[in-house]
Amino acid sequence: MPAATMAVMPVIEARELTKVFRRPDKSEGLRGSLRHLVTRRYTTTSAVDHVSLSIEPGEAVAYVGPNGAGKSTTVKLLSGILVPTSGEVVVGGIVPHRDRIANARQVGVLFGQRTQLWWDLPVRESLALLRDMYGIGPADYRAQLARFDEVLELGELLPVTARKLSLGQRMRADLAAALLHRPGIVYLDEPTIGLDIAVKDRVRDFLRRLVADGTTLILTTHDLGDIEDVCRRIAIIDGGRIIYDGGLDGVKDTFARERCMHVRLTTDVDPQSVAALLPDAEVTPGGSPGEFTIRFDRFVLTAGQVIATASSLAEIDDLLIDEPAIEDVVRKVYSGELELEPAEDGVGAGVGA
Amino acid sequence: MAARAYLCMVKVSARTVLTYRANFVLGLFAVFFQLLAMLYVWRLLLESGKDFGGYTWPQMKAYLLVAFVTSSLVSAYGDFRMAARIRDGLVSLDLVKPVTYQTARFAETVGRAALELAVTFxxxxxxxxxxxxxxxxxxxxxxxxxxxxxxxxxxKFLVVYLSTLLCFWTQNYMGVAWARTSLVALLSGSLIPLVLLPSWLQTTAMLLPFASLTATPAAIYLGQATGGEALGLLLTQAGWVTVLWVAGRLVWRFAVRQLTVHGG
Structure with missing residues (x-):
C-alpha cells in the first residue's frame, strides 16, 4: 500500500548535520585590529553540532531552544541557504544547498524577523511577482488569495506598500508570501514574534489548518502557546545539539517531573501534619482552612500515594491536579537547569549519547 | 515560466526607480554637473589650439556626451542594495526564491537601465x-x-556584480565601490579618451573589459571604427559579456559558501 511506504519515508532527513562558523578573533581597539592584520586568529563555533532529524510527511515539529542554540542555522541548512560543514541533509529527495532552486519550489520559508516582501511595493505586487516566480496559474492564484483572505484577512493589506505595514500586518502578508505556491514543506522561524494576541490566535489557527491539510511543518518559536496549539512533536536544541526529540507528551513525562495537586479537605487539618506524612513533598497551605497545595516529584511519589495520605487525615472534598505545562520544561532548558536524565519510562528521549 | 518571473522583475525594478524618482534624478545630477565641468574644461583646452588626439570641439562634445550616457548606465543604487543585503544577511531571503540570483539581479538592472537610457539620452x-x-x-x-x-x-552590470560579490569576503562595500568607480572611469575612457593616456595604460585598457564600456560606443559613434572594425568591437563586447557572465556564476558559487548569517 502506498500509504504504508509513505509513512516510513521521511520527507526531511538530516544526518549528523554540522555547521561551524569561523569568526575573526579581534582584540580591542586599533591595536587589536592591526594585530589581526598580521596574525589572524579565529574562533570557531559549532552553531549546529551533529544534528540528526527525521521528519515524516505531514508531521508538525516544534523546534525549540534558547537564543543562539542553532535553531535558525538548522532552518537555513534545511532551506539550502547555508552549506553544511559536514553531515548530510535531504529534503524531499533533494540536497537543498546543491539544488537550491528545485528545493525552493517545494519549500516555503518564513523568517519572522525579516520580510521577504519587496519593501517598496504594495503587497499585491510582491505576491504577483512570487506568482510569476513559481509559475502559479491565474485560477490557482485567485483561489490562494481567497484562502489567505479568509484566514488572514489579507484583502485589506493588498494595496498597502510593504514598508507601511504594521508588524502584525507584515507577518500576515509574509505568511501569504511564503505559502503562496502551496509548498508541501514549510519552515516557519518565529512566525508569531511581536504579535498581539488576536493576530497570534489567527496565525495559529491558520497553522493548524495547514497541518490538517497535510503540510509538513517545522516551527521555530519562543512562544510555547504556538507549540501546544500546533505541534505534536518537539525537538529541543541547546548549544547546537538536539537534547530531546519526541512527542510533546513525552517531553512532559520525561522532564516535567514535578506535579502539583490542590486538595480541599472537609475538615481543618494542620498543614504541618500533612507535611509530616509526606516528607518528600512540599506542602503549602491554601487560601482557606483545610486547603493545601502539594508539590511532588512523580518519580518519588505517585498521585495515588498523595491522595491516600491526604484522605487518611480527612475526607477529600475537592481535588485538582495541574496539567504539567510544556512551558515549565522549556523554561528550564532556557535557564540551563534541565536535568538531562530522562526517566526509564521516558518516551523517545533523544539525549545525546 | 521563469522567463515571466524575470520579466516581472524588470518591470518591478523600473517601477521602484519611479517610486524613488527624486533619488534617481539627484544621482543623475551629480554626473550631469561633472559633465558640464568637463565640457568647459575641454572647450578651453581645444580653444588653446593644441592638438588632443585630433579631436575637434564638436567631436569632443559628442565623446563627452556618449561617456555621460555610458557612465550613467547601471549606476543607480542597485549595487548598494545588493551589498547591503549581503552584509546584513538578507541575501538569505533571495536564496529561498526559485530564481537564479545573477539573472534576477540582471533583470532588475535591465528595468532600471531602460529608464536610465531614456533620461540620459x-x-x-x-x-x-x-x-x-x-x-x-x-x-x-x-x-x-x-x-x-x-x-x-x-x-557594466557584470563588472558591478562581480565587484559587489566581494562583499561576501570584505563585509564592506564602500572601498570596493570607490576602487571600481575610479578604475572604470580611467580605463573605460569615460574620464578622458583612451588615446590621451600613456600607451601602456591604453594597452591595459584595451586588454581588459573596461574599454568596451565607453571607448567602444564612442569610437563607433564618432566613426573612428566603421564596418569590420566596428563589428570586431561589438564582438569583443559580446565576448566579454559571455566571459564575465560565466565568471559571475563561478564566483557566486564560492561566495555563497562564505555566507555566515548569524542567528539563534
Missing part, C-alpha cells in the same frame, strides 16, 4: 542642441552604436 540630446549640435553618424553606423550601447548594460 534626453539630457545628452538637449545639451547637444543647446551647445550648437554634435556630429550625427549615418543610419547604419547609428544602429551599430545602438547595439554597442545595449551591450554596455550587461557588461
Amino acid at each position: 534626453a539630457v545628452a540630446g538637449s545639451i547637444a542642441l543647446v551647445t550648437g549640435g554634435i556630429p550625427v553618424p549615418d543610419l547604419p553606423q547609428l544602429l551599430l552604436f545602438a547595439v554597442s550601447i545595449a551591450a554596455v548594460v550587461p557588461l
